[in-house]
Every structure is written in C-alpha cells, then in structure tokens.
Amino acid sequence: MKLPRTFYRQPTEEVAQQLLGKFLIHRHGATTLTGRIVETEAYLGPHDLACHASKGRTKRTEVMFGPAGHAYVYFIYGFYNMLNLVTEAKDFPAAVLIRAVEPVRGIERMKQNRKSDLLHNLASGPGKLCQAFAIDRSLNGADVCAKVLYLEDRGEPLPRFAATPRIGVDYAGKWKDKPLRFVVRDSKFVSKR
DNA sequence: CAAGAGATCATCT
DNA sequence: GATGATCTCTTGA
DSSP: OBOOHHHHTSOHHHHHHHTTTOEEEEEETTEEEEEEEEEEEEEOOTTOTTSGGGGOSOTTTHHHHSOSSBEEEEEETTTEEEEEEEOSSTTOOOEEEEEEEEEEEOHHHHHHHHTOOOGGGSSSSHHHHHHHTTOOGGGTTOBTTSSSEEEEOOSOOOOOEEEEOOSSOGGGGGGTTSOOEEEETTOTTSOOO
C-alpha cells in the first residue's frame, strides 16, 4: 500500500526510522524503478544546524516549509541531486534524506544510468541513488502521495537498524554528532562508513 | 587500502 | 566570490 500523507506528518526522526524497509518507486516513462530503503537521515528543522532550513526560508528551502509528503530535491557539488521527503506540519521545515536503497526492479535501467554493473554500487549513496533512479530537480516539489514518485509499505516488519552521526555535516557544530542517520543492519547496500 | 584532489554549478553573501 | 547533506579516480605504501 502507498504511504499516505499522514505518515509523513509524524515527527521527522520517527519517519526516518519507519522508512527503512519501505519501497521507493519512480515511474519513469515506460520504466518502473523500485528500491528497498536501507539508509536515511533526519533533518529536524530550523534549530538543526545541519538542516538547510536553519539558514531561513529561501527559494531553495521553500519546499521544506510546505506540507508533508512532497519531494525536496536539490543539486549539490555541481554534480549530484539529493532526494528528501518533507515531513511534519506545514510551515515547519524538516525532511528525511534518502541515502541508499537496495535495487529491486528496473535494475538494467539503473545499470545504464549509473554506468556500472555492480549491484551494490547502483544506489548505495544519495547521489548514486538519484542517478540510478533518474531523479533530478524537475521532481522538486513533487507530491509523493501521487503516481510518479511515491513510497510503498509491502508489509515487511521494521528491519533491525543502527543509528550513527550524519555524513558530511562537520560544519553543524553540536548537531554534527547527533545520531540521526539510520542504517539497516547487515545490508550490503548502505553507503560506506 | 587510505587519503586526497578534482569535477562543476545553483544558491546565498 | 565562496561553498557544499558527493563520488570517482589517482596516488603511494
């Protein structure tokens, strides 16, 4: 079943954890790309110095201020897109970064998109994932309770997971060490470290 | 195997 | 004009 908007309206940490073992689906033209989520990070809101929205409401962070259940896709380092899901109430800017999935369907297409044949190298990182799933800024603001990009609960119980500090946020002061990254234990498909 | 540099651009100061 | 919620390749031991 497709995850409803109420799912995304919950506290961000809760959403990040509950997303593990759920399925990300992108209907891209004639191809359906599917992956099982194995790694996420929570960005808690304006007080979280690692969250883009801590810098205020800008053109870029606008989507995070909107209602839950929409995609926040941004471009970074001149190369990569990052996929986030907006959480919590309207006007409260928080989101969950999808960092890695286990490829399930559309694998041949992912291999082409990534120019790699290694299954564990297709979507094991936020930039790789977006490349494999053909996700770019044209999907920024997209409703993930609609038909193109959405998530599904396929009845799998919540996998065992670990919490670690988030990656690449050394600038975030006391927030950089908070255990807000969640990874499925024993998955081969998480990003390194 | 670990460490470091380079790639490249939208966004904000 | 500086700087990233990254990735890949090269280097050197």
